[in-house]
Amino acid sequence: MTINFILNGEDVISHAEADERLLNILRGSFKLFGTKTGCLSGRCGVCFVILNSKAVPSCLVPAFRVRNSEIITIEGFSQTDEYQDIVTGFSRAGLECCGYCDSGKILAASVLLDRIPRPSRDEILAAFTGIRCRCTEPESLVEGVLAAADIRQRRLYGRGA
Numbered sequence: 001m002t003i004n005f006i007l008n009g010e011d012v013i014s015h016a017e018a019d020e021r022l023l024n025i026l027r028g029s030f031k032l033f034g035t036k037t038g039c040l041s042g043r044c045g046v047c048f049v050i051l052n053s054k055a056v057p058s059c060l061v062p063a064f065r066v067r068n069s070e071i072i073t074i075e076g077f078s079q080t081d082e083y084q085d086i087v088t089g090f091s092r093a094g095l096e097c098c099g100y101c102d103s104g105k106i107l108a109a110s111v112l113l114d115r116i117p118r119p120s121r122d123e124i125l126a127a128f129t130g131i132r133c134r135c136t137e138p139e140s141l142v143e144g145v146l147a148a149a150d151i152r153q154r155r156l157y158g159r160g161a
C-alpha cells in the first residue's frame, strides 16, 4: 500500500505492506537510525517516536495506522529548542547514559512536558513506564525531567518562571 504522512515536518510517501512495522519503514526507507531496534514487543522503548503528539513504540505501529499521521523522530526533534532543554536538563541532573534508549527517553520527556509543563514525580515515572533503561535510576530520571522543565519554563517565560 501507499502511505502518505508527515515525517519530521515534511510530506512523505512510503510503499509498504499494511502490517509492516513503522520502525522498519523509518530505518529501512528513510534511514532514520536514531529509532533503534530492541525487543520488538513494546517493552523496551528504544524505538519510540512521536505519533500525533503521543510517544509510542514504533515497533508496534503497523503501516496502515501511519497514513495521514504526523511523526517526529529523534532526528527531527533534535533540531528544536525543546530538545536542547531536555538534554541540558538530563545532563545537569547527571544522567549517565549509554545512548541505547536516549531517543526514547528524550521523546517521552518532550511529550510529557508538552502536556504537563511542571509534572509531579508520579507523572514523570508514569510517562516512562514503556522504557526499560538499564543506565538510569528512576530518581535521576525524575531529577532530569524536572531540570528540563525548569530550563524550558525559563526559556519560554524568563527568569522568574
Ligand code: FES
Residues within 6 Å of the ligand: 036, 037, 038, 039, 040, 041, 042, 043, 044, 045, 046, 047, 048, 057, 058, 059, 060
Ligand atoms: S523495540 Fe519497540 S519497544 Fe522495544
Ligand code: FES
Residues within 6 Å of the ligand: 096, 097, 098, 099, 100, 101, 102, 132, 133, 134, 135, 136
Ligand atoms: S541509556 Fe543505556 S539503556 Fe537506556
